[in-house]
Amino acid sequence: MTDRYTDKPFLRFVDAWVLKAIGHLDTPTADYCKAMEPQLRQSFSATGSWTQIVEQQMKFTPELPAQIRQIWEDGKARFEAGNGQPADPVQFAMIFVDRNLQRA
Template identity: 45%
Template sequence: MSDRYEGKPFLKLLDSYVLAAIGHLDDPTEKWLVEAEPYFRDIFGAEGSWKDIVEQRLKMPEGGSAAILEVWEKGAIKYREHTGEDPHPVNFTHTLVDTNFPH
């Protein structure tokens, strides 16, 4: 099985951004992302936090994070109605990113 992020450092940031937006980014990953911000600024030629870098590269409008949360919350209701289970945050993230964002 291949690593989703092999050779795709921005994809890790993008998935993390979505997980953070829906409240499911774990603390160790958040800490690592903050510590790696100088590296991200260097390789992506951007300024600001890792979240700022994602928003800049995607030319995301203000409120993009809130829009992602809204999609998660509304989709979770429909998912529960159809399956009787809660949606999995990582599955949601991968589907959302792979369908809507270039990487």
């Protein structure tokens, strides 16, 4: 299996942004994204936090986090009812990004 981020390093931040939107961003990933802010600012000639840079680059609307959270909650409930096991937020984030945010 190839690394998801090898040719698309910004994709790691988009995935992390979705995880943050649904309340499942883990501490190591959050710390990595925070540590990379200076490089992101330089790469994109941007200001702000890593989340703000992702939002600017992807042209996300202010409503998007709440919409993604609603999709996660609805899908999570259906998945768990149908499969009897917990939904994986990382898998959700990757699938959501791949299907809906492919500019990354």
